[in-house]
Amino acid sequence: MEQGYLILSTALAAIGGALGIRSVHRGERSRWTIVWMAGAFLAQLAFLTLRGEHRGACPLRDLGEVLAFLAWSLTLFYVCVGPLYRVSLLGVFTAPAVVVFQMVALMPGVLDANPQHAVHVDPWREAHGALSVLSYGALALAAVAGVMFLMLNRLLKEHELSSGLFKNLPPVRELVRLEVRLMTLGFILLSAGILSALLMRELGGRAHLLAAASTWAAYGALLAVQAVRGLTPRRLSEVAILLFALSLTVFAFL
Amino acid sequence: MELICLGLNYRTAPVEVRERFAVGTGKLDAAGRALIASGAVGEGVVLSTCNRTEFYFAARDGEAGMAAARDYLRENFDLRAGDDGHFYELHRRDAALHLCRVASGLDSMILGETEIFGQIKQAYRIALEAGLTGGTLNKVFQRAFSIGKKVRTQTSIQEGATSVGSVAVDLAEKIFGHLKHSQVMVMGAGEMSRITAQSLLSRGAHSIFVTNRSYERAVELASEMQGQAVRFDEWQAVLEKVDVVISSTGAPHTIVDRAHVEAVRRKRKYRPLFFIDIAVPRDIDPAVGEIEEVYLYDIDTLEQLAGEARKLRQKQIEVCDGIIHEELGKASLPGIIKREA
Numbered sequence: 001m002e003q004g005y006l007i008l009s010t011a012l013a014a015i016g017g018a019l020g021i022r023s024v025h026r027g028e029r030s031r032w033t034i035v036w037m038a039g040a041f042l043a044q045l046a047f048l049t050l051r052g053e054h055r056g057a058c059p060l061r062d063l064g065e066v067l068a069f070l071a072w073s074l075t076l077f078y079v080c081v082g083p084l085y086r087v088s089l090l091g092v093f094t095a096p097a098v099v100v101f102q103m104v105a106l107m108p109g110v111l112d113a114n115p116q117h118a119v120h121v122d123p124w125r126e127a128h129g130a131l132s133v134l135s136y137g138a139l140a141l142a143a144v145a146g147v148m149f150l151m152l153n154r155l156l157k158e159h160e161l162s163s164g165l166f167k168n169l170p171p172v173r174e175l176v177r178l179e180v181r182l183m184t185l186g187f188i189l190l191s192a193g194i195l196s197a198l199l200m201r202e203l204g205g206r207a208h209l210l211a212a213a214s215t216w217a218a219y220g221a222l223l224a225v226q227a228v229r230g231l232t233p234r235r236l237s238e239v240a241i242l243l244f245a246l247s248l249t250v251f252a253f254l
Numbered sequence: 255m256e257l258i259c260l261g262l263n264y265r266t267a268p269v270e271v272r273e274r275f276a277v278g279t280g281k282l283d284a285a286g287r288a289l290i291a292s293g294a295v296g297e298g299v300v301l302s303t304c305n306r307t308e309f310y311f312a313a314r315d316g317e318a319g320m321a322a323a324r325d326y327l328r329e330n331f332d333l334r335a336g337d338d339g340h341f342y343e344l345h346r347r348d349a350a351l352h353l354c355r356v357a358s359g360l361d362s363m364i365l366g367e368t369e370i371f372g373q374i375k376q377a378y379r380i381a382l383e384a385g386l387t388g389g390t391l392n393k394v395f396q397r398a399f400s401i402g403k404k405v406r407t408q409t410s411i412q413e414g415a416t417s418v419g420s421v422a423v424d425l426a427e428k429i430f431g432h433l434k435h436s437q438v439m440v441m442g443a444g445e446m447s448r449i450t451a452q453s454l455l456s457r458g459a460h461s462i463f464v465t466n467r468s469y470e471r472a473v474e475l476a477s478e479m480q481g482q483a484v485r486f487d488e489w490q491a492v493l494e495k496v497d498v499v500i501s502s503t504g505a506p507h508t509i510v511d512r513a514h515v516e517a518v519r520r521k522r523k524y525r526p527l528f529f530i531d532i533a534v535p536r537d538i539d540p541a542v543g544e545i546e547e548v549y550l551y552d553i554d555t556l557e558q559l560a561g562e563a564r565k566l567r568q569k570q571i572e573v574c575d576g577i578i579h580e581e582l583g584k585a586s587l588p589g590i591i592k593r594e595a
Contacts, residue, residue: 156429156549161559171431172526230523232546 002050009043010102012036017095027164033091044072057118060129064111071101073137089168093144128196135189142182143244146237149175176233187219215247255390256316257589259349260323261308264363267340274332277302283384294322297391299381303373305363312390312589346590350394354578357402365567366411371402390589401581411570414563418556422530423453426498429528434458439496442503443471446532450500465489494518500530501537512541
């Protein structure tokens with residue numbers, strides 16, 4: 001039943017992404033992507049709620065749940081940010097990431113088939129998991145905006161301005177602003193997540209702690225350099241994508 | 255009633271002829287009144303733009319109406335021998351088709367331009383308010399507006415920028431979004447720089463710096479655009495704060511080199527910088543475009559992009575004409591059906 005919701009959510013995101021790509025190729029605005037993604041979001045929510053009830057705790061106890069929570073967080077930020085910034089194309093780029101995360105979560109053995117009900121629940125542990133994964137949603141969306149910038153930058157540099165993709169991409173300045181704001185939000189949430197971890201009754205493994213601290217420090221340094229010295233939009237985007245990819249190693253040490 | 259269009263445009267008449275038949279917006283109602291004064295013409299709308307002057311009218315007897323219109327031209331304009339050859343005369347369905355093509359921008363000098371639609375609406379509104387229209391012209395013009403809208407929304411006839419200036423402005427918006435927070439530096443006080451800078455201003459650019467070898471010319475252009483003149487040996491300091499540079503000097507060598515931009519990158523905090531080089535020979539070293547946050551477009555690239563958009567619009571003509579014929583065929587308009595004559 002729970003997995004059915006996750007499958008449904010994956011299908012909705014895949015359809016939304018595919019229809020969005022088709023619109024972009026035709027040079028039209030992908031205005032329905034937000035609706036498909038909102039549907040995917042609700043299905044994710046149903047999955048996580050049921051899973052949470054089974055666990056009797058925040059559903060972040062196995063890699064499948066973490067990936068589903070991450071996909072939910074990414075979709076949440078897209079659904080909030082997309083219409084606010086009128087970045088309809090963001091959904092076309094977000095949908096594939098959601099599909100990939102959830103496909104991996106749905107692979108045999110990744111989601112615990114019989115989730116055990118938690119005996120002891122440490123609220124700080126719950127807060128740490130939820131805030132950290134939520135921060136990853138914002139950081140993932142910043143990376144998605146980074147990919148969009150790199151594509152727009154290439155088209156502008158090479159004077160290839162006739163494609164539907166070019167017409168639909170938001171302006172350079174808006175993408176860069178979006179990247180910085182999402183990374184700042186992600187950094188704040190991650191900081192809160194790490195602070196919660198420090199208050200846990202039992203700290204996690206040393207490798208996990210090291211990976212999380214490194215991620216936090218790297219994003220902090222990136223934002224500080226951007227604010228104080230400035231970075232070229234290309235460098236900022238490349239680092240945002242690279243950092244997000246590297247930061248996923250945190251989940252390997254759960 | 256018979257619908258008739260008598261007019262001249264940029265294709266049939268040179269500017270020195272067109273200007274003799276131009277009617278100012280404030281005089282359109284008086285011109286319409288004079289057109290129908292004879293009584294042979296029942297309804298009249300006068301359309302006058304820089305590229306055309308057209309008289310749309312409805313007459314119970316087409317021949318008598320045409321004769322009255324020619325008398326009107328003789329009496330109200332400086333009609334000279336040979337001017338007849340510049341005029342075209344369209345009747346019934348041909349006149350309605352022509353109006354629809356004009357409203358759709360298919361008859362414009364810049365194919366698909368949008369201004370003409372507003373100009374026809376204004377001409378019609380003036381005639382309507384002056385009581386110069388009736389059952390024939392009201393229906394024909396309303397139909398032409400709905401067809402014009404359909405053509406523009408269902409085809410790519412107004413897609414893309416078709417002039418160097420508009421391509422540059424579109425690109426600036428693609429880089430900076432709304433231009434209200436963008437500052438512009440104009441290098442060289444030539445006509446092209448002025449037009450491009452004014453387009454940027456009209457889209458919201460909030461401050462303009464003008465630099466020129468002749469400081470007086472810079473001051474002149476700056477005051478025209480409510481900007482600030484900068485001495486030619488001080489432009490590098492301005493480069494630190496601007497977002498867009500339009501260059502069109504007559505210098506025989508490049509003015510902006512890579513070193514100039516490299517020197518201000520740090521102070522600019524590596525913000526995007528858009529160079530529009532419309533000078534020949536070029537003012538900006540192509541190596542400037544290799545800098546990560548710099549977007550450099552020269553006159554050839556801008557012209558090529560404008561040309562591509564023009565070609566795309568040309569390809570749409572057939573589709574647009576198809577829509578016009580189909581939509582006009584659906585309507586049973588007064589003034590275009592023979593039996594009504």
